[in-house]
Amino acid sequence: MQLISGFIDTYLRLNKLEKEKFQTEIGTLIKEEKEEVMQIVTSWMEEGIERGIEREKNLILRLINRKFGQINLELETEIRNLNIEIIEALGEAIFDLDTVEDLQNWLDNL
Template sequence: MIPQTIYGNFHYYYDIGGGETLVKFPIVKLFDYQSRLDELESNNNPFAIITIAHLKTKATISNLTEREQWKWILIRGLYERGLTKEQIVKLFKIIDTMMTLSKHLQAALIIKIKNLEEERKMPLISPTEQMAMERGEERGIQQGGERLIIRLLNRRFGVIPASLTEKIHQLSIEQLELLGEALFDFSTITNLDQWLENRT
């Protein structure tokens, strides 16, 4: 028999072969804990920390400065709860992913985290390592774009001068995309030189 779910009462009833199973689900609304932050802060249960992060993420949608302050309080508090390193790292990643910040505020937070890492001699994995990985991925994408653009230009005009190649290496990913579109309009190597001169 197909399981029956009584949504109004949040019960789950299953009847098959003469056997019956009834499960009652308690209702929990995270928003109800908004007035119980003191209780959550004193609770070492990992879900208490995640609940605070969720509530403060919702409450600071239009105030990222306040969100950065709460994010720092939560991260710093991980060390004061008697958690293991593994627990700290896992909760840290959840908080970091949930409570997103602008690049400026995230950079300021990272400085605080680095100082905390040095003080506690217990380095975390994110966001410092994560940002380093992102920079590496971005650089890989940029290098791939540079190689493709140079190959296309070499096929169109022959081997281009090293001075122009060096200018291409100085372009950002966004500028490389623009150059990829513009190069089809170039009729001479001088057009490329002028285009690069205007942007570098």
């Protein structure tokens, strides 16, 4: 199992040939080992998704701070707690907001 885990650690971004090799290696495992490997891969994918969401939230907050100046911690926390769909909508809505009060009203009307 360490061999597979090390293989994945080394090749998080696989090219076509590496993907083929990975699939070949996975094919040689018994069912229980495959399930363990897939759990490792799934947890890495989930971690990557979470990192992406945090990066998007950070970007939106940087845009807000650039447009309106530094916002208060309470408002920042409210924004950080939004789900990804609302964050994406806020990213588009920023262009229509002129003040921090507009931002707060937008959030209050969710």
